[in-house]
Amino acid sequence: MTILDGKKISNDIKNEIKAEVDKMKANDEKVPHLAAVIVGNDGASLTYVGSKVRACERVGFESTMVRLSSTTSEIELLDKIEELNKNNDIDGFIIQLPLPRQINTQKVLMAVDPNKDVDGFHPMNFGKMALDMSTFIPATPFGILELLERYRVDTDGKHTVIIGRSHIVGRPMSILMGRKGFPGNSTVTLTHSHTKNITQITSQADIIISALGIPNFLKAEMVKDDAVIIDVGISRVADDSEKGYYITGDVDFENVSKKASFITPVPGGVGPMTIAMLLKNTLLAREQHRQENR
Numbered sequence: 001m002t003i004l005d006g007k008k009i010s011n012d013i014k015n016e017i018k019a020e021v022d023k024m025k026a027n028d029e030k031v032p033h034l035a036a037v038i039v040g041n042d043g044a045s046l047t048y049v050g051s052k053v054r055a056c057e058r059v060g061f062e063s064t065m066v067r068l069s070s071t072t073s074e075i076e077l078l079d080k081i082e083e084l085n086k087n088n089d090i091d092g093f094i095i096q097l098p099l100p101r102q103i104n105t106q107k108v109l110m111a112v113d114p115n116k117d118v119d120g121f122h123p124m125n126f127g128k129m130a131l132d133m134s135t136f137i138p139a140t141p142f143g144i145l146e147l148l149e150r151y152r153v154d155t156d157g158k159h160t161v162i163i164g165r166s167h168i169v170g171r172p173m174s175i176l177m178g179r180k181g182f183p184g185n186s187t188v189t190l191t192h193s194h195t196k197n198i199t200q201i202t203s204q205a206d207i208i209i210s211a212l213g214i215p216n217f218l219k220a221e222m223v224k225d226d227a228v229i230i231d232v233g234i235s236r237v238a239d240d241s242e243k244g245y246y247i248t249g250d251v252d253f254e255n256v257s258k259k260a261s262f263i264t265p266v267p268g269g270v271g272p273m274t275i276a277m278l279l280k281n282t283l284l285a286r287e288q289h290r291q292e293n294r
């Protein structure tokens with residue numbers, strides 16, 4: 001059994017990006033600039049955005065955190081997005097999800113300039129991804145592909161079962177794993193809350209990608225020998241530690257890891273990869289903007 005070490009790989013990627021940024025600096029070129037918009041003060045969201053900003057600093061990117069109150073109206077957020085769209089200094093930006101109830105998420109994601117949409121959530125970019133055109137691939141799916149690639153996990157002709165059909169992970173992942181190429185060429189089954197007999201389906205999977213958010217959902221009995229297990233779940237479970245919680249995935253790691261050929265841990269698996277790939281998309285955005293001379 002091999003642990004897919006997202007912490008290590010994300011560090012390697014950050015070092016590669018930093019080397020690119022150092023070259024830009026040596027040539028007196030503008031470095032990539034990422035902005036992150038956060039509405040409200042949900043603890044988990046703040047932690048993630050904080051990690052993104054710190055990652056920018058680590059690789060030498062400029063970063064801007066835009067904090068808006070939880071009572072921000074949709075119009076106010078759309079105005080902010082327009083400002084970021086027009087600001088030539090910003091190469092890419094993200095709107096941290098979930099958004100408060102008064103704001104229509106679809107409307108907001110459509111307002112982001114597709115050329116700055118480093119999350120890859122705009123329908124134009126999602127469509128390009130589905131059509132194999134070059135675009136920003138959403139950071140979490142992109143991170144999973146990168147892990148599979150760097151560990152040379154064979155996906156060709158394999159049966160990949162995805163648990164969860166979210167717009168951010170499950171749905172794009174189902175498209176990416178079925179695309180031509182490597183990683184890809186899988187036969188994909190997308191399962192969700194209305195799926196019947198899920199154990200029967202997961203038991204036949206060569207690769208399982210779980211993006212559900214239910215601790216200990218995937219148990220050893222649901223997995224065949226030598227399966228590849230990608231755990232995208234991140235749940236906070238209350239405990240009496242200093243933090244007041246611990247982080248766990250969807251997978252019963254202790255027992256499932258005994259059967260798996262490859263498995264991602266939580267923390268230290270897909271999470272850190274998400275951050276690294278957001279940086280990679282921002283670098284890509286800068287390169288595109290440089291070619292347009294700005």
Ligand SMILES: Nc1nc(=O)c2c([nH]1)NC[C@@H]1CN(c3ccc(C(=O)N[C@@H](CCC(=O)O)C(=O)O)cc3)C=[N+]21
Nearest residue numbers: 048094095096097098119139247267268269271272274
């Ligand atoms: N517009 C938008 N883009 C996102 O990419 C986005 C989002 N909204 N909303 C929420 C999810 C979640 N997400 C994570 C990023 C890093 C870790 C991460 O670094 N996890 C660490 C542990 C972090 C901890 O200790 O809490 C790990 O797994 O090792 C996790 C989750 C990005 N998301």
